[in-house]
């Protein structure tokens with residue numbers, strides 16, 4: 001396993017990109033194995049599983065939420081979450097703002113843009129993302145910091161299709177950036193790329209890749 005982690009970390013260096021090790025469904029022991037080799041950012045897609053792992057594991061782990069969230073689950077992760085990649089509605093963002101305030105902290109988020117050519121993927125369209133950024137600029141969300149965009153490409157072997165989708169997310173980022181008047185200096189992240197497509201995502205401008213099965217082996221649900 002160590003070889004895989006270090007190989008991926010080396011591939012990221014020229015792009016100055018960070019690695020989110022996606023540990024969903026994996027036991028604490030597997031997480032500790034990567035932790036002991038220096039990995040500190042882990043991603044999960046279920047709030048309660050994330051909370052359990054947070055409680056059991058070292059406190060210098062940066063936990064990222066990467067999955068679709070129901071608003072009633074935000075409270076489980078609000079006290080400690082480092083980054084929520086998957087904001088796909090105004091209602092969710094308002095809930096995160098409220099729960100962050102309760103915990104006297106600011107929560108960093110990414111807006112998830114729908115880039116896939118599939119009905120099943122969550123995400124905002126570019127106009128909805130613009131509306132959220134307008135609200136953000138008006139300081140109605142003081143406990144939120146918007147750090148960029150996240151996207152999930154179609155589940156397909158057609159790399160030309162995937163490349164089109166990554167390029168589209170990059171274009172959305174460039175189009176939205178001038179709209180961010182509040183805190184624009186933090187609007188820097190483009191979270192895209194998974195085990196099967198991260199080299200392509202990096203070449204399309206990804207700053208953060210989310211890799212699960214390549215690091216941990218296949219998941220059994």
Ligand SMILES: *Cc1c(COP(=O)(O)O)cnc(C)c1O
Pocket residue numbers: 022024045066067152193194195196210211212213214
């Ligand atoms: C599971 C998951 C990943 C990682 O997928 P792999 O193909 O195992 O690397 C990345 N992003 C999201 C949003 C996921 O749910």
